[in-house]
Amino acid sequence: MAIESHPVKRIKVDNFTEGGIVGPSLTMLGPLENGGILEVKTAPGCWGPMITPSFQGAHEVTQPVAVVGAKIGDAIALKIKSVKVTSLAAASGVDAPIEGRYTGDPFVARKCPGCGTENPPTRIEGIGQAAIRCKKCGAEVAPFKATHGYTIVFDHSKSVGLTVGQEAANDIAKQASKFSSLPEKSKQNCILVFALANMPGVVAHLRPFIGNMGTLPAIDMPVSHNAGDFGSFLVGAPHRFAISKEQLEFRTDGHMDMDSVREGAILICPVKVDGGGIYVGDMHAMQGDGEIAGHTTDVSGEAIFEVHLIKNLNLEGPILLPPEEDLPILAKPIKQTEAKAVQALGSKYGQQILEKTAPVQVIGTGPNLNEAVTNGVSRAAKLFKMPVDEVKNRVTLTGGVEIGRLPGTVTVTLLVPLTTLEELRLANLVKGQYKL
Numbered sequence: 001m002a003i004e005s006h007p008v009k010r011i012k013v014d015n016f017t018e019g020g021i022v023g024p025s026l027t028m029l030g031p032l033e034n035g036g037i038l039e040v041k042t043a044p045g046c047w048g049p050m051i052t053p054s055f056q057g058a059h060e061v062t063q064p065v066a067v068v069g070a071k072i073g074d075a076i077a078l079k080i081k082s083v084k085v086t087s088l089a090a091a092s093g094v095d096a097p098i099e100g101r102y103t104g105d106p107f108v109a110r111k112c113p114g115c116g117t118e119n120p121p122t123r124i125e126g127i128g129q130a131a132i133r134c135k136k137c138g139a140e141v142a143p144f145k146a147t148h149g150y151t152i153v154f155d156h157s158k159s160v161g162l163t164v165g166q167e168a169a170n171d172i173a174k175q176a177s178k179f180s181s182l183p184e185k186s187k188q189n190c191i192l193v194f195a196l197a198n199m200p201g202v203v204a205h206l207r208p209f210i211g212n213m214g215t216l217p218a219i220d221m222p223v224s225h226n227a228g229d230f231g232s233f234l235v236g237a238p239h240r241f242a243i244s245k246e247q248l249e250f251r252t253d254g255h256m257d258m259d260s261v262r263e264g265a266i267l268i269c270p271v272k273v274d275g276g277g278i279y280v281g282d283m284h285a286m287q288g289d290g291e292i293a294g295h296t297t298d299v300s301g302e303a304i305f306e307v308h309l310i311k312n313l314n315l316e317g318p319i320l321l322p323p324e325e326d327l328p329i330l331a332k333p334i335k336q337t338e339a340k341a342v343q344a345l346g347s348k349y350g351q352q353i354l355e356k357t358a359p360v361q362v363i364g365t366g367p368n369l370n371e372a373v374t375n376g377v378s379r380a381a382k383l384f385k386m387p388v389d390e391v392k393n394r395v396t397l398t399g400g401v402e403i404g405r406l407p408g409t410v411t412v413t414l415l416v417p418l419t420t421l422e423e424l425r426l427a428n429l430v431k432g433q434y435k436l
Contacts, residue, residue, distance in 0.1 A: 007033050013062045014041040015185045017279065019119075020049055020057025022064065022254075023220030024273045031066040031275060038065055038078075038278060038305045041183045044298035045211055045224075045282025047092055047191035048180075051132050051142040053101075053110035054119050056241070057222030059212050059255070060188050061281030067309055070276040075313035076215060076269050077429060078278065079306040083208045083263045085158045085285055087299035089172050089179040091191045093149020093198070094293050098142070106143040107230075108222050109239035114139025127173035127195045142189075149196030152297055153179075154206065154285065161204045161285060161297070169197040181300040191298070207286045209262035210303060214254030214318060215269040216277030219247060223281070227255040228365025228375060229408035253317040253365050254279065257405035259287050260322035260361075266433055268426075270315035278307065291405045310425060316379045319426075320361040320411060321433045328400035331359040331413045333434045357415035358430045359399070366408040373401055376412035384420050 011032050032038060045059040067076055097106035100113040112120040115137040123135050132142040151169040152161040164172070172179050173195035180190045217226050222241060225231045231251050234243045243250075252270050261267055269276070283301035324332065334342070334357070346354050362383065364376020377395070381388045391414065395401065399413035418436075421427040430436070 007031050007068050008036065009033050010037040010039070011065055012039045013065060014183055015063050016043060016060050016187070017063055017223065020055045020059050020061070020223050021220055022061065022216050022223045022226060022279055024216060024218065025220050026064055026216065026277065028064045028066040028275050028277050031068045032307055033068050034309045036307050038307055040280045040303050042281050042283050042301050042303065043183050043186040043188060044087070044090070044180065044191070044300055046295045046298045048188035048298065050095070050107065050144050051191060052122065052187070052189045053112070053141050053143060054121050055188065056108050056119060058107040058224035059282050060186060061212060061223050061279045064216055064277035064279045066275030066277060067307055070271050070309055071274055072271055073312055073314050074271040075310040075315050076271060076276045076278065077308040077310055078213070078267045078269065079308070080261070080263055080265050080267070081304040081306055083210060083283065084302045085154065085206065085208050085283070085299045086181040086301050087154070087179065088181060089151060089153045089192060090285055090297040090299050091149060091151045091194060091196050092293070092295045092297050093146035093196055095144045095295065096147050097144055101141060101143040104238040105233055107224055108241055110143045112137060112139055112141050122189060124189060124193055127170060127193055129194050131193050132189055146194060146196055148198045149194065150199040150202070151192065151196050152204065158206050161206060163199050163202040164197065165200040166195070166197040169195040183300060204286055207259065207262065208299070208301065209259050209284055209287070210280060211257045211282035211284050212255045213261065213267065213280040215252050215271055216273050216279070217252050218250035218272040219243065221251070224255055226251050227253050227409060228372060229367055230255060232367040253363055255282070256318065256363060256409050257287065257291050258320060258363070258409065258411060259289065260320060260326040262323070264323040266321040266429065268310065268315065268319040268321070270317060290403045313424060315383065317365065318363045320363060321430060322361060324434055327359050328402065328413050330397070331399040331415055333358060333436055356418045357398070358418055358421060358434060358436055359413060360416045360430065361411040361413045364410045364412055368408050369403065369406070369410065372408035372410045373412065376410055380412055380414065383424070384416055
């Protein structure tokens with residue numbers, strides 16, 4: 001691991017990790033000063049890298065940035081100041097892996113069915129799902145096909161989208177890089193080339209967010225697998241990124257696909273390598289909770305973050321402070337009028353101690369939703385020094401569990417006593433977010 005230069009107050013990143021891999025072997029930019037500003041240009045995640053067999057991780061994310069003074073056991077808070085879609089169109093759909101074009105994991109260990117080359121370089125011939133060809137032998141080589149997909153165009157203000165028919169999808173496919181607004185240094189094949197058009201005429205709202213962002217895991221791994229669900233595919237895998245179940249704990253859960261990781265949110269990330277290594281990618285134009293299709297509208301974009309170091313927080317995974325409107329109803333901060341009613345109840349029933357609380361979301365991940373919830377509850381119990389059963393009661397009474405992505409990412413939300421947040425040095429950040 002290396003850091004390139006002297007501390008800076010602001011840094012712009014428009015280049016990407018090689019082949020979709022993140023971990024301690026990467027060179028970090030920066031370091032960025034505490035309180036500094038990070039600006040990034042992002043490339044689409046998922047489908048583009050999925051049909052680029054030279055990639056070994058199914059996302060393309062920015063080169064990591066170090067933060068001054070960040071040590072293992074600290075945390076880095078990323079205040080999301082802006083998220084802007086730059087693509088004119090996107091394409092997505094339900095995937096199916098194609099046998100013979102991968103070893104064990106089609107997201108990671110791709111191979112050419114013609115010449116057998118592992119993670120082969122490619123060229124594009126024409127449009128459609130047969131367009132991705134091995135540069136060496138010419139065989140069709142995309143490891144995935146779309147069983148049902150769509151191409152969607154966006155209005156000028158990026159407020160609404162409309163899926164188009166086959167003729168328009170074909171025209172867009174012939175100008176894929178233009179409509180995708182691929183960053184200059186991106187190396188992925190563009191999914192618009194597939195000219196998907198199974199569902200024309202659908203109107204959708206844009207609500208952009210970032211699907212994969214955070215800090216470097218403590219071991220090198222495919223960036224799409226830096227989560228407890230996709231990461232479980234690496235345990236005992238038949239390729240060079242195979243890990244043990246114990247090594248899965250080195251992840252930082254950057255790949256969340258939580259639609260609340262958007263403008264106005266604060267994401268607090270664990271530091272598991274010195275410097276932290278902030279990376280960003282996989283911006284989505286919109287997504288329903290659960291991402292039930294497996295993928296959504298991956299877009300190019302620009303984002304700006306304010307970066308703050310928190311010492312000795314010892315997180316296992318991320319904490320999210322979403323915009324207030326994204327919180328579960330039971331986790332909304334107690335209003336002044338409600339506080340008066342609570343005081344009256346306390347006087348009536350002799351309850352002199354009245355908790356002052358604030359909402360916090362703990363990210364949980366696992367091979368399935370049940371294990372993800374268990375992981376999130378366990379993380380909350382350790383962080384807030386509460387019995388697991390108390391966390392369960394607080395989540396049930398003052399929060400909720402929400403699905404980020406299937407098969408296994410969730411938010412575990414609860415109102416946490418401010419005294420606890422003060423001990424963790426999180427109180428000012430949380431109170432500032434929710435104007436308490």
